[in-house]
Amino acid sequence: MNAVQNVNPRALQEAADLDAKFKESGQMAPLHCTPILLKDQVETDFMPTTYGSAMFKTFVPKRTATVVDRLLRAGAIILAKTNLGEFAAGGSGSAFGDCHNAYNPIYYASGSSCGAGVGIASDFGAAGIGEDTAGSIRGPASHGSVVGLRPTFGLVSCFGAMPQGPSRDTIGPIARTVRDAAIVLEAIAGYDPKDPATAASYRRIPESYTAFLQPNGLNGMRLAVIRQPMDKSTDTNAPDFKEVRAMVDRAVSKLRARGAEVIDPIEIPDLLRLLEGSGTLSSTYEMEQATNDYLAQHPDAPVRTYKAIVESPLLVESRRKAMSDGLGRLPTDPTFLLQLQTREPLRTQILKVMADNRLDAFVYATFDHVPTRLPLATPGSNRLLSTFLGYPALTVPGGYSSAGLPLGLEFLGLPFAEGTLFKAAYDFEQFTKYRQPPSITPALSR
Amino acid sequence: LWSAVQDAPLAIIETVEIVQRRFSEVDEAHAHDEGEGDRSLTYWRDAHRQYFSRRGQFAEDMLLCCERFRVVERLTGSTNTFDVVDATIDDIHAAMRSGALTCTQLVQSYLDRIAAYDQAGPK
Numbered sequence: 001m002n003a004v005q006n007v008n009p010r011a012l013q014e015a016a017d018l019d020a021k022f023k024e025s026g027q028m029a030p031l032h033c034t035p036i037l038l039k040d041q042v043e044t045d046f047m048p049t050t051y052g053s054a055m056f057k058t059f060v061p062k063r064t065a066t067v068v069d070r071l072l073r074a075g076a077i078i079l080a081k082t083n084l085g086e087f088a089a090g091g092s093g094s095a096f097g098d099c100h101n102a103y104n105p106i107y108y109a110s111g112s113s114c115g116a117g118v119g120i121a122s123d124f125g126a127a128g129i130g131e132d133t134a135g136s137i138r139g140p141a142s143h144g145s146v147v148g149l150r151p152t153f154g155l156v157s158c159f160g161a162m163p164q165g166p167s168r169d170t171i172g173p174i175a176r177t178v179r180d181a182a183i184v185l186e187a188i189a190g191y192d193p194k195d196p197a198t199a200a201s202y203r204r205i206p207e208s209y210t211a212f213l214q215p216n217g218l219n220g221m222r223l224a225v226i227r228q229p230m231d232k233s234t235d236t237n238a239p240d241f242k243e244v245r246a247m248v249d250r251a252v253s254k255l256r257a258r259g260a261e262v263i264d265p266i267e268i269p270d271l272l273r274l275l276e277g278s279g280t281l282s283s284t285y286e287m288e289q290a291t292n293d294y295l296a297q298h299p300d301a302p303v304r305t306y307k308a309i310v311e312s313p314l315l316v317e318s319r320r321k322a323m324s325d326g327l328g329r330l331p332t333d334p335t336f337l338l339q340l341q342t343r344e345p346l347r348t349q350i351l352k353v354m355a356d357n358r359l360d361a362f363v364y365a366t367f368d369h370v371p372t373r374l375p376l377a378t379p380g381s382n383r384l385l386s387t388f389l390g391y392p393a394l395t396v397p398g399g400y401s402s403a404g405l406p407l408g409l410e411f412l413g414l415p416f417a418e419g420t421l422f423k424a425a426y427d428f429e430q431f432t433k434y435r436q437p438p439s440i441t442p443a444l445s446r
Numbered sequence: 447l448w449s450a451v452q453d454a455p456l457a458i459i460e461t462v463e464i465v466q467r468r469f470s471e472v473d474e475a476h477a478h479d480e481g482e483g484d485r486s487l488t489y490w491r492d493a494h495r496q497y498f499s500r501r502g503q504f505a506e507d508m509l510l511c512c513e514r515f516r517v518v519e520r521l522t523g524s525t526n527t528f529d530v531v532d533a534t535i536d537d538i539h540a541a542m543r544s545g546a547l548t549c550t551q552l553v554q555s556y557l558d559r560i561a562a563y564d565q566a567g568p569k
Contacts, residue, residue: 001567003564012554015554016550022549032542035556077553105569122563123530123531123556126556402489437531441563
């Protein structure tokens with residue numbers, strides 16, 4: 001699978017400490033003894049933080065990310081740090097190589113939080129933490145028949161994670177159930193002075209996310225299905241596009257059976273043009289400055305500049321072109337300013353469609369194609385929409401392709417409406433029970 | 447029902463029905479109850495065609511014995527009976543409260559799976 005990079009050598013000791021504490025107090029914190037698989041883009045001062053790169057293979061930062069602090073405070077254990085596409089894009093890195101799909105290792109696992117996705121799909125830990133700039137939480141989650149939440153921009157602190165594109169970077173949970181994702185989000189969400197963008201979440205966080213999980217959550221909800229491809233690479237004539245379309249058809253009938261009012265399809269005027277105008281998969285204009293600012297906070301980092309990273313012979317070839325394209329670019333570039341400007345009419349357009357139709361959420365396929373064989377990346381990604389909006393998107397298992405590979409269904413909602421998405425997705429999950437653990441990694445003998 | 451992997455009894459089952467059917471006659475209901483993959487007949491046919499082909503036995507009209515059973519009793523005699531496969535956080539906490547699982551056992555179970563499957567597993 002190649003999901004795990006480094007196991008926490010202190011994990012068993014921490015477990016023994018938690019056992020002793022529980023024996024004494026009888027009390028359990030919300031994440032008591034929840035072994036976490038952590039994307040290795042996120043800093044830990046007790047283990048290496050590699051960003052998936054051979055350049056950082058032994059680098060141990062002097063600080064720990066806010067999200068890690070919060071998990072530990074809630075009783076969790078960082079079990080292992082997981083593989084990722086090098087510097088948080090793609091599905092391969094020079095430190096540990098390719099991730100493999102949990103259902104069939106010759107297939108793509110999607111990126112870039114691939115190790116956390118594959119690890120949670122394969123039951124290597126209880127819950128995972130990913131980072132999503134252009135879809136990196138939801139890609140691996142959908143390719144592993146698990147749940148992945150890209151939270152509203154500013155809900156979860158990104159302090160202590162290497163940035164990719166600060167206008168879009170988010171950190172969120174990858175979990176096997178909607179409830180587990182809600183429990184983890186509850187522990188990590190909220191204002192962090194070290195990441196001022198999280199001030200956006202001030203007074204916008206519900207008391208509890210798990211309170212939204214009700215048996216009849218879909219009853220009376222209003223949803224709309226986006227069928228327009230959101231990616232130029234989508235081939236609507238391909239046989240596997242039809243398989244995905246059948247998955248969406250099936251999902252719509254299940255949503256209706258649960259009492260949701262579903263508008264299918266909904267038309268969002270100008271969607272593809274607005275998406276293309278808002279940016280690309282890669283954070284071309286943001287990477288260099290953000291990386292240099294970040295590395296300046298780590299005087300003992302083995303590589304000191306973005307330029308040195310791009311010019312290093314160690315960088316995995318699949319990342320060299322996209323990262324080279326970012327060399328010498330600045331976020332003050334008129335092209336990037338125009339992209340930021342285009343995100344406003346995109347938000348207005350989406351909100352207008354929601355208001356006109358009194359919607360709670362949109363629904364669409366996470367990808368319009370089925371997982372591909374390695375080394376190809378799955379085309380037809382519909383994950384960019386939420387990244388340009390900054391609104392939350394939740395992918396949940398939608399069933400399997402004819403070849404037995406996982407397909408994902410994504411819900412997208414209003415800013416800070418994670419609770420609404422959990423509510424819809426929980427009912428859908430409980431009714432469909434699509435996830436089946438991979439048969440190739442069965443229970444071990446005890 | 448005996449587990450070859452664990453070399454221990456898993457459950458007492460009662461056979462409810464045994465019928466002979468040709469491969470081509472196995473239906474949606476059987477595929478669903480057998481419970482593999484997405485539980486569709488398409489999945490069942492693909493997976494079983496592959497399996498029987500690997501053993502050099504496959505034919506569309508081959509005769510199969512289809513057994514239906516019910517679980518009379520689950521036998522969970524060993525010390526750590528907690529199955530981490532698809533365990534939720536609530537499952538984990540409930541097992542710990544009941545005394546059936548310790549945090550150390552849980553972490554060890556995940557470490558065992560990582561050791562067995564992440565690098566040494568299916569390729």
